[in-house]
Amino acid sequence: MLSLSSSAFLRLLRSLAEQAGCDTGMLPAAGSSDRQTLRHTLQRFFDLTPAQAEAFLPESAVTLDEWVVTLSAENASLSTLWLYELAAAGAFRFELPAQHPHRVEDLGEEARALDSLLSPTATPRTLVHWLSPQTAEGFVLTMLLPEQAEWRSLSLFDHAGALHTLTPGDAVVTSADGWHQLAQRLPSLPVGITAIATEPLAVKTYRTLLAKGVAQVIELHCQPETGVLAARRSQQAPFELLSHWHPTESDDFLLRVTSGEPREVRLSQPLYWVGGRHFLTTPPAEASPSRVKKQNAAQSRVTAA
Numbered sequence: 001m002l003s004l005s006s007s008a009f010l011r012l013l014r015s016l017a018e019q020a021g022c023d024t025g026m027l028p029a030a031g032s033s034d035r036q037t038l039r040h041t042l043q044r045f046f047d048l049t050p051a052q053a054e055a056f057l058p059e060s061a062v063t064l065d066e067w068v069v070t071l072s073a074e075n076a077s078l079s080t081l082w083l084y085e086l087a088a089a090g091a092f093r094f095e096l097p098a099q100h101p102h103r104v105e106d107l108g109e110e111a112r113a114l115d116s117l118l119s120p121t122a123t124p125r126t127l128v129h130w131l132s133p134q135t136a137e138g139f140v141l142t143m144l145l146p147e148q149a150e151w152r153s154l155s156l157f158d159h160a161g162a163l164h165t166l167t168p169g170d171a172v173v174t175s176a177d178g179w180h181q182l183a184q185r186l187p188s189l190p191v192g193i194t195a196i197a198t199e200p201l202a203v204k205t206y207r208t209l210l211a212k213g214v215a216q217v218i219e220l221h222c223q224p225e226t227g228v229l230a231a232r233r234s235q236q237a238p239f240e241l242l243s244h245w246h247p248t249e250s251d252d253f254l255l256r257v258t259s260g261e262p263r264e265v266r267l268s269q270p271l272y273w274v275g276g277r278h279f280l281t282t283p284p285a286e287a288s289p290s291r292v293k294k295q296n297a298a299q300s301r302v303t304a305a
Contacts, residue, residue, distance in 0.1 A: 002078040002104045009068045030059045047080040083136045085224035100225045109258045111144035113242040119149050130156040130174035136227035137198050141173050168192025183208040223268050238278040
């Protein structure tokens with residue numbers, strides 16, 4: 001069951017409509033090619049059958065809000081989402097080239113795991129996000145997590161001044177490119193906030209954020225087919241799996257436990273384990289070819305001596 005408020009549904013549909021070339025709240029004319037393109041986009045995204053598309057996206061609708069009402073009323077029927085794989089070209093441009101199926105139940109489990117990670121107290125917070133909600137990590141972080149944690153949610157796409165409303169304890173989430181832009185362009189950042197990055201940051205960006213007043217930086221490890229796998233609070237530390245993920249004997253598979261049911265999931269990128277639930281995304285330095293060559297050369301010098 002996809003549990004989203006009507007306002008969240010509207011934000012999501014507006015994002016999908018903009019991608020399909022419809023940038024107003026009015027739907028294209030019934031029977032037009034633009035209308036069919038938008039319906040096809042939504043049918044694919046929500047994994048609707050032709051009968052469901054007819055019922056949930058009626059041709060009689062005039063505004064996007066009308067489709068929001070019918071989809072919200074039938075959210076129990078939505079069990080799979082085809083979320084996009086993001087191809088970024090800087091913080092201000094991105095493409096959504098490929099889609100991957102994600103079970104709604106798995107996405108909800110991910111939101112609960114992130115809530116547990118990011119919400120040590122019940123204090124109300126604001127989450128400002130600069131992400132597409134159409135990717136796995138973007139959907140969970142901008143749509144599901146704020147509702148799960150009961151946080152106020154603001155998008156920088158819609159609220160350019162959202163950063164100025166933040167107080168200590170609030171959080172901002174964006175990509176590495178997004179944080180690079182914010183670190184470069186802003187003379188300072190709200191003091192005491194948490195910076196969440198959907199991928200590892202460049203060392204210079206990481207240090208700049210801390211120097212400009214950020215309380216902590218949390219980096220996530222995400223893969224397109226699986227969403228958010230793990231997090232770390234220091235660049236000196238390995239990533240730690242979120243609570244619903246469990247290691248296997250293989251570097252290429254994980255177990256995902258949703259509602260007590262374990263399922264083996266193949267990864268698109270291998271993990272390099274350094275502990276029971278901790279891993280690196282690249283081979284440990286000790287095992288790198290350059291390090292091995294240096295060690296061999298040193299041993300040869302010692303032997304020659």
